[in-house]
Amino acid sequence: MPRFEYAPAPESPAIVDIKPSYGLFIGGEFVAPTDGGVIKSVNPASEEVLAEVAEAGPNDVDRAVRAARAAYENHWRRMPGRERAKYLFRIARIIAERSRELAVLESLDNGKPIRESRDTDLPLVAAHFFYYAGWADKLKYAGFGPDPQPIGVAGQVIPWNFPLLMLAWKIAPALACGNTVVLKPAETTPLTALTFAEICQQADLPPGVVNIVTGAGATGAALVNHPDVDKVAFTGSTEVGKQIARSVAGTRKRVTLELGGKAANIVFDDAAIDQAVEGIVNGIFFNQGHVCCAGSRLLVQESVYDELLESLKRRMARLRVGDPLDKNTDIGAINSSAQLERIRTLSEIGVQEGAEPWSPPCELPDRGFWFAPTIFTGVSQAHRIAREEIFGPVLSVLTFRTPAEAVAKANNTPYGLSAGIWSEKGSRILSVADRLRAGVVWANTFNKFDPSSPFGGYKESGYGREGGRHGLEAYLA
Amino acid sequence: MTATAPPLAEVARSEAALRAFLHGLPGVDQVGAEQRAAALATRSIKTTAKAWAIDLAIRMVDLTTLEGADTPGKVRALCAKARRPDPLDPDCPSVAAVCVYPSLIGTAATELAGTGIHIASVATAFPSGQAPLPVKLAEVRQAVTDGADEVDMVINRGAFLAGRYQQVYEEIVEVKQACGDAHLKVILETGELATYDNVRRASWLAMLAGGDFIKTSTGKVQPAATLPVTLVMLEAVRDFHQATGRRVGVKPAGGIRTAKDAIRYLVLVNETAGEDWLDPDRFRIGASTLLNDLLMQRQKLATGHYSGPDYVTLD
Numbered sequence: 001m002p003r004f005e006y007a008p009a010p011e012s013p014a015i016v017d018i019k020p021s022y023g024l025f026i027g028g029e030f031v032a033p034t035d036g037g038v039i040k041s042v043n044p045a046s047e048e049v050l051a052e053v054a055e056a057g058p059n060d061v062d063r064a065v066r067a068a069r070a071a072y073e074n075h076w077r078r079m080p081g082r083e084r085a086k087y088l089f090r091i092a093r094i095i096a097e098r099s100r101e102l103a104v105l106e107s108l109d110n111g112k113p114i115r116e117s118r119d120t121d122l123p124l125v126a127a128h129f130f131y132y133a134g135w136a137d138k139l140k141y142a143g144f145g146p147d148p149q150p151i152g153v154a155g156q157v158i159p160w161n162f163p164l165l166m167l168a169w170k171i172a173p174a175l176a177c178g179n180t181v182v183l184k185p186a187e188t189t190p191l192t193a194l195t196f197a198e199i200c201q202q203a204d205l206p207p208g209v210v211n212i213v214t215g216a217g218a219t220g221a222a223l224v225n226h227p228d229v230d231k232v233a234f235t236g237s238t239e240v241g242k243q244i245a246r247s248v249a250g251t252r253k254r255v256t257l258e259l260g261g262k263a264a265n266i267v268f269d270d271a272a273i274d275q276a277v278e279g280i281v282n283g284i285f286f287n288q289g290h291v292c293c294a295g296s297r298l299l300v301q302e303s304v305y306d307e308l309l310e311s312l313k314r315r316m317a318r319l320r321v322g323d324p325l326d327k328n329t330d331i332g333a334i335n336s337s338a339q340l341e342r343i344r345t346l347s348e349i350g351v352q353e354g355a356e357p358w359s360p361p362c363e364l365p366d367r368g369f370w371f372a373p374t375i376f377t378g379v380s381q382a383h384r385i386a387r388e389e390i391f392g393p394v395l396s397v398l399t400f401r402t403p404a405e406a407v408a409k410a411n412n413t414p415y416g417l418s419a420g421i422w423s424e425k426g427s428r429i430l431s432v433a434d435r436l437r438a439g440v441v442w443a444n445t446f447n448k449f450d451p452s453s454p455f456g457g458y459k460e461s462g463y464g465r466e467g468g469r470h471g472l473e474a475y476l477a
Numbered sequence: 478m479t480a481t482a483p484p485l486a487e488v489a490r491s492e493a494a495l496r497a498f499l500h501g502l503p504g505v506d507q508v509g510a511e512q513r514a515a516a517l518a519t520r521s522i523k524t525t526a527k528a529w530a531i532d533l534a535i536r537m538v539d540l541t542t543l544e545g546a547d548t549p550g551k552v553r554a555l556c557a558k559a560r561r562p563d564p565l566d567p568d569c570p571s572v573a574a575v576c577v578y579p580s581l582i583g584t585a586a587t588e589l590a591g592t593g594i595h596i597a598s599v600a601t602a603f604p605s606g607q608a609p610l611p612v613k614l615a616e617v618r619q620a621v622t623d624g625a626d627e628v629d630m631v632i633n634r635g636a637f638l639a640g641r642y643q644q645v646y647e648e649i650v651e652v653k654q655a656c657g658d659a660h661l662k663v664i665l666e667t668g669e670l671a672t673y674d675n676v677r678r679a680s681w682l683a684m685l686a687g688g689d690f691i692k693t694s695t696g697k698v699q700p701a702a703t704l705p706v707t708l709v710m711l712e713a714v715r716d717f718h719q720a721t722g723r724r725v726g727v728k729p730a731g732g733i734r735t736a737k738d739a740i741r742y743l744v745l746v747n748e749t750a751g752e753d754w755l756d757p758d759r760f761r762i763g764a765s766t767l768l769n770d771l772l773m774q775r776q777k778l779a780t781g782h783y784s785g786p787d788y789v790t791l792d
Contacts, residue, residue: 003752004530004743009521115519274712275509318748327521424504444506 006320009327011114016105018191021052024060024214025197027067028207035059036215039187044111045324045333045368053190056213061182061222064211068153068180069228071208077150077178081137088133088175090203096126098199102192106164107324109191111333111369112287114325124449125168128467131451132172135472139177142469148476150178151254152230155223157244158193159236160186160335161290161391166235167193169455169466171210177475179231180209184223187216188336221247229253233474235292238389238415238460256464256474258292258456260389261417263438264410265295265446268403269304271422275444277311280395283420283446285319285331285373289393290339292461293418295446297386298375298397299406305399312375317360319373331393334369343371343392350376350385355396381412389415403428407435416458420446439465484721489685492643499642499681505673505709514704520744524778527740531775532570533755534739535562538771539597539728539763541576542792543604543696549584552577554792556588563772564790566779572768573757574627578603579620586624597627597662601652604666604695606631610648617655628652629662631695634669637679645679649686662728662761663688667706668698676706680713690726696763701731704745711749724753730763736774739767765792 021038023030035057040049056064076084095102102125103117112121139148154174158166163185174181185193193212200210213219217240224232224244231254234244238259248255265283267276283295300308324332334340351357355376364370371392379386379396386396400406410419419438421429433441439457442448449455454470456462464474488498522530540559542551556575563569574595575585585596598620602608608616617628630652636644653661663683667676683691691710694701707729714725727750733739739762746754754760769789777783 002747003755004747005526006520006522007524007526009523119519271503272506272509273503275506275513278509278513327519424506444509 006328008323010323010325011104011107011327013104013108013325015101016108018051018105022054022190022194022214024054024056024064025194025200025210025212026060026064027211028201028205030197033057033060034063036219039214039216041109041188041190042336043108043368044188044335045365047367047369050109051191053194053214055215056219056222058222061213061219061226064182064213065153065155065223065226065228067208068182068211071206072150072153072180075206076180076209079178081139081178084175084178085133085136087203087205088129088136088172091199091205092126092129092133094199094202095122095129099123099126102164102195104325105195106192107332109189110160110163111324111335113329113332114327115329116287121162121165124451125164128165128168128172128451132176135173135469136176139472139476142472142476144473144476148177151475151477152179153228154179154181154231154233154475155226155229156181156183156233157220157223157236158183158185160189161287161292163189164192164196167196169235170233173466173471174233174475175209177472179475182211182213182223182229184213184215184220187214190214224248231255231475234258241462254474256456256466257462258464258466259417259460259462261292261294261415261457261461262297262387262389262413263293263295263415263418263420264297264299264436265420266299266400266406266410266422266432267301267304267308268421268423268425268428269301270424271304272424272444273304273308273311276422277308277315279420279422279444279446280312281315281319284395285393286447288331288334288371290335290391291447293440293447295418295420296390296395297410298395299400299409300397301406302399302401309377309397313358313360316373316375319360319362321362321370321372322365331373334371334392337369339391340369340371343390343394346385346388346390347374347394350379350383350396353383353385355379355383355385381409387413403432407432411435411437414460417461418442485685489643489646492641495642495646495682496640499678502677502681505677507673510673510708511705514708514745517744517748518704518741520741522740522744528775528778530740530743531736531771531778534736534743534762535768535771535775536570536573537757537760537762538572538768539574539576539730539761540572540768541696541730541763541765543576543578543599547578547581549581551792552581552584553588556585558768558790558792559589559594560592562768563775569772569775573761576629576763579616579623579625582620582623582625595627596625597629598625599629599695601630603629603631604697606633610651613648614651614655617652621655621657621659625659627660627662628656629664629692631664631666632679632683634666637670637675637682642682646682646686649683649688653687660689661687662690662692662726664692664695666695666698667693668700673705673709676709677713680710681717684713684717684725688725690728690761692728692730692763694729694731696731702729702733704741707742708745708749711746711754714754715750724759726759726761727754728761728763733762733764734766735770736767739771
């Protein structure tokens with residue numbers, strides 16, 4: 001037993017008010033689905049059902065798109081930017097005021113530790129709305145022409161890893177530019193989006209400007225394929241992204257896709273080792289590794305390999321896995337049984353292919369979906385665990401000798417979302433960053449996000465940029 | 478005149494070798510170190526863990542008075558408090574040590590005889606260290622003769638910042654010899670070292686030269702102890718132990734005033750150097766006002782209500 005045993009310090013779930021069932025948010029009101037079924041949202045840490053939500057069918061999606069179209073034509077597109085900004089500022093303030101409640105709800109529905117939902121997700125969500133509220137009346141100075149216009153109705157489909165943050169990335173710039181939206185949250189994490197719908201009501205947002213249709217893949221497909229959607233924005237897997245690209249090909253719809261990744265985190269022998277280890281841990285174990293830009297391939301210069309690996313293992317032994325609502329938890333629950341299955345399968349393949357797994361001793365709860373933080377050593381570029389996105393707390397460790405080899409290995413992937421460089425030598429960081437084919441390159445840090453910074457991928461990690469001034473472009477004609 | 482264990486015995490053989498070694502230590506990324514310290518500061522220590530941590534923190538306090546206006550009476554009062562911090566609760570542990578100026582060691586020694594509480598004295602022309610070496614050494618010898626079993630020395634920051642590492646090293650080695658059996662705490666005065674890289678180098682220098690503890694600050698310079706500085710020093714003692722097998726203690730001093738602060742330091746110790754350092758022999762907190770907040774929080778945990786400063790003694 002450890003000498004300094006941290007007593008449980010759980011955040012109280014009593015702060016959230018979860019309804020037994022939720023309808024669809026269409027035209028400013030919660031309505032029952034006309035042709036859909038019901039799906040259950042489960043707490044992945046306990047497998048308890050949190051609430052039932054509607055599964056929108058094609059008719060429901062059509063109703064939502066028509067509501068968005070009406071709101072667009074009748075008032076939102078014509079409203080002066082400074083007026084739209086007021087709504088966005090109001091929404092941002094309400095989110096900040098209700099951040100504790102939203103953080104708890106996010107952790108309940110998603111399984112992520114409350115420390116992350118409280119200290120990372122929610123502050124960024126509010127910051128995104130504040131940031132884009134500021135752009136709403138300054139669009140003509142954004143560099144996209146003297147009088148940029150909104151596109152129309154945006155159909156937006158978001159993933160389950162950062163439910164409310166991805167909603168903010170999608171809705172804030174769309175609304176700031178004068179578009180209206182129909183958003184479909186992921187089927188396993190719809191609850192914060194539905195609470196966001198209540199916040200839209202609280203902010204007196206005109207009905208139909210934001211519509212939220214819950215459901216699974218079929219609902220998303222109905223939304224993406226709806227003929228009256230002008231713009232499609234998707235964040236999720238590369239596989240689904242390709243389907244979407246195919247289905248909108250030849251239509252007038254504009255598309256942005258933010259897809260998977262297999263980021264290289266490159267540690268040079270002159271790196272600040274202790275901080276590099278922190279960065280590696282943050283890069284792959286943040287949010288249970290359910291991060292599209294996770295640093296899932298560690299490339300270590302051979303001369304510091306032993307030292308670094310020992311430090312990394314020692315650090316991993318300190319990770320606290322367990323109750324997502326405990327304020328001292330570092331790693332929470334895997335979001336769903338399906339995702340857990342995928343992580344297990346790929347890990348087993350890693351073992352079969354000859355890589356060596358290592359996990360710190362850690363006790364996992366009996367109920368819920370859990371996977372111990374794991375590193376694989378002896379991994380080569382040919383291994384599937386070095387090529388495929390695992391989307392879990394699993395790190396593949398590879399080595400390199402020269403900067404050229406590091407760059408070649410880092411770029412040797414169909415993805416290109418992010419990368420990390422660790423070195424105390426500024427000139428090396430700049431020269432390597434120049435040669436990495438990744439949308440975001442972090443130097444001596446990892447998984448750092450800011451609303452003013454654009455985010456997006458190269459190659460099969462997608463196209464288009466979200467965040468920053470660049471993020472406006474996708475929503476302006 | 479070498480004080481280091483065999484694996485590193487050679488690094489201090491010349492100015493060049495020492496410089497090469499210290500500058501070859503991995504760098505510290507400022508942003509990353511501060512982020513890590515801030516993240517650990519969000520640990521939530523409650524109920525049983527809090528009670529345990531508060532008692533441990535009391536046992537780690539070097540109860541300190543270092544004022545020009547100190548009198549034997551003040552030191553006697555401090556010693557009484559060190560022995561029995563909470564007069565109402567005999568179960569409340571004693572502090573680790575009382576820390577005074579050399580002229581008051583005799584008073585403290587009389588008061589603390591047989592209690593097991595250590596008598597620490599600052600020496601070596603504290604706090605500036607700006608005196609000739611023979612004067613510093615004479616002061617150390619006198620302090621030990623008068624009854625100090627722990628000596629808190631200051632390093633020669635001028636020499637360190639000018640890159641004269643061997644001079645700093647030799648001074649520490651000589652002070653250590655002058656200490657005899659007394660434990661040596663080496664004050665780095667991190668507030669004057671400017672970078673975390675320097676903190677790491679100075680930590681290694683002090684450990685190589687034989688320091689039993691490395692200590693952040695005199696308390697006379699701002700900033701004094703901070704969480705990131707202490708993080709870097711804890712990493713240094715952890716790595717030094719790995720390289721040599723010798724465990725060196727760490728003492729943050731100055732600016733730690735609340736129980737909440739103290740617990741944050743203990744979390745830092747636990748998750749950086751590890752639980753072997755959760756012991757008054759390996760970790761101390763240099764403080765004067767901290768003890769009263771620890772006592773008030775301790776009373777609150779025991780009774781369920783907060784009594785306020787009138788219910789703990791002034792000094």
